[in-house]
Amino acid sequence: MVTKSTGCLLEWIPARVATTGKGLAVGGAALSANLATAAWEHGLQDPVTASARQAQDLHTWMMWLISFIFFGVFSVLAYSLYAHRKSRGHQAAQFHDNTKVEILWTVVPFVILVVVAVPSTRALVNMRDTSQPDLTVKATGYQWKWGYEYLTGDAAGIRFQSVLATTQEQIKGQAPKGENYLLDVDRPLVVPVNRKVRVLTTSADVIHAWSVPAFAVKTDAVPGFVRETWFRAEKEGTYRGQCSELCGKDHGFMPVVVQVVSEQQYAEWTAEQKVLMAANVEDPNKVWALAEQVAHGEKIYLAHCVACHQVNGSGLPPAIPALDGSKLVTGPKLDHIGIVLNGKTGTAMAAFGAQLNNTDLAAVVAYERNAWSNQTGDVIQPAEVLALRGK
């Protein structure tokens, strides 16, 4: 999901030229293999909800209508281009008005559009009806991943983040692309089949959009606001979509994956998640040792921080500061914890206090303070993070 560059024009050219040849070679081989099993996908994805079927039907009707208009108009035009050409000796008529015909081709299209508007209205009213859901989940857009939280039923309280699972090697062409290239996540949203699922969307930073074409669902995720949509999946399976509102550099790398399972499997999954969450409940009073904490912190860093600050901590200055050798990171602990907890307004630095618990936040801060050329030797106890929350 990340490649290294400042984004500044003057610096990307040499790097790109160097990798182009390699990329072309590997890409070319992959492409010829792809063409052999080419998909040529050209239509709406198979609908698995009633809404998606309605959308597909409406689209089919519209295709018939516009094809009719197209062939109607252009067969007349084509005939005219043939029969009324000067080279065939056709003499130009000089008529230039006909009020009756004008009225006809104003009124008839108007009537056609009224006819089109009726089923369109019905479909939309249906799509906006989020009443009486069986389950409500919240999808929060982050730069650049989704966070899910179950709000009702047995699953209430289950929350996790859903991060792109495709590796950098695949993206850069250094490894063959998997079957669900760019459409795979580590932890999908799991919902039961044949149940009305209400999805609330919001964002922690910029506008994203949560979309699953097979459900005909697409709703913006607007920071500071909660939008809602719904779906009732009629078939078990795994359904994939992508973020659908430009949200920054990795907009193309934060897919939406929904796994629709039987009631039984959903109940099992819910119980399993709750057990895992209980096991992971942190003890904010635990006292960590440096080596153990740094190891844990590295995992957190790789999951949450590399997209911007890079594996080697060099960042993407000036928009994204380097952490390696940073005055803030090697300076007073409170300032460092504060900025990770609360973010920095007006920049892409999010408030990770909302995403990470005290243990994980303390660990990642400790990792940064003891990685690369930073060797502060500092340990950060979760209790220190907890004490700073809300300040």
Next chain:
Amino acid sequence: MYASDTAIHPGHEGHEAHAGHPPKGILRWVTTTNHKDIGTMYLWFSFAMFLVGGAMSLVLRAELMQPGIQFVTPEFYNQMLTLHALIMVFGAIMPAFVGFANWMLPMMVGASDMAFGRMNNWSFWLLPPAAILLTSSLLMPGGAAGTGWTLYPPLSVQMGIGMDMAIFAIHILGMSSIMGAINIITTILNMRTPGMTLMKMPMFCWTWLVTAFLLIASMPILAGAVTMLLTDRHFGTSFFSAAGGGDPVLFQHIFWFFGHPEVYIIALPAFGVVSHVIPAFSRKPLFGYTSMVYAIAAIGLISFLVWAHHMYVTGIPLTGQLYFMYATLLIAVPTGVKVFNWVTTMWRGSITFETPMLFALGFLFLFTIGGLTGLVLAITAVDIQLQDTYYVVAHFHYVMVAGALFSAYAGLYYWLPKWTGYMYSERLGQWHFWLSLVFFNVAFFPQHFLGLAGMPRRIPDYAQQFTEFNLVSSIGAFGFGISQLMVLVVVFNTLRRKEKAPAKPWEGAEGLEWTVPSPAPYHTFEEPPPFDNSRAHG
């Protein structure tokens, strides 16, 4: 009968280099208040910007040729797609039609020049600094804005100084457009030759009259939106930030209140050109002049009432979605009337297929396709599936490129003899047309399929099922891009072969511009020409 341009007027003796001769050298172009000179500058500027914006699109299509990231980083890709659109809309297509307006409107209405010559000069000369500001934002730390041309906050609030440069460039471009619009309205309303009532005015004048009002009403709105963005970025306001009591979606409402009339600002002059070319090469008057005028006015008016069809999935209330769907469907009616009228103009005419007519036919065919996909997008329940996918990208390239650009080419070939005094090579023109037509469709038709299949827009890399059509589209894009270099070949070949053009090279052409010699003298219609009432429309 046309007025001699060497007539002597009292009070003119003090002016620089008159009696038909402009000053020499670069100073001529810097200080000119002559509508022909200014029109020429607009046209060269727009073509240069077209090549720059086109090169950027080829960066995008090169990256999209295969899945994976090969050439550019995702953040640079976003900068390219943002600048590509801003340059094409504000630097290429809008100035191109303003160039046509400058060259042709005074001659079409029988006026000696535009109403405000010095302001006209300023309108043009604001453009190069704005273009430099916009393109050089790429060199700034953090690069250019990477938000898409729509500049939505909060993402645009995160951007670096490149965003501020884009905002200032937009302000300057807007000022240029507003001043140009004032000039056009005043010229058309006040300087028509006696006998030329509004309902006898050429269609290109009508389209520009309505377009100018759209510009005056909508450009200040854009200025407001980007200024609010600027203050949110730097001066502590929260217009678009929920944390401060604002709303990111407010920006979208303000932007699209400008943005939708903007696309008709681009389309209406294109309609005007086509309304001249089709009758000329059918040797038949434009069918339904009155309803064509009403259609233009209706389109102009309704264009202000449909903006939120760009916002169907933002969470606006159901009532809003329904209203905007109905209003958007409604705008198809006058647009359809225009298409039917153009076809009927040709019906039982005596048609020939010189290059201007080919491009006008290309416009008719392809703009209609774009309009029909617009109808599909208007249906909210379907738009849910297509919003922010390549279906939208295909739609607007059909109407803007195959529509507006092809119309501009039609106008270029149609009026080039008048401007230069020489005929272009018909063979080269045909090559330009056919290459453009074929490669355009190869580039953009597959994008409908990509959108239907679910490929989002504004992504530098894509899932495997989108591979094949992306490859086809990229090949088409490169072919189309290279074909546009033919414009330079045609223009320079025209000036080289020096095949003299008569005052009216096109048998069926109508209008006052064809009553002056080719090339048109530096000053035309210094006395208002007599206007023959019976031959009403241009």
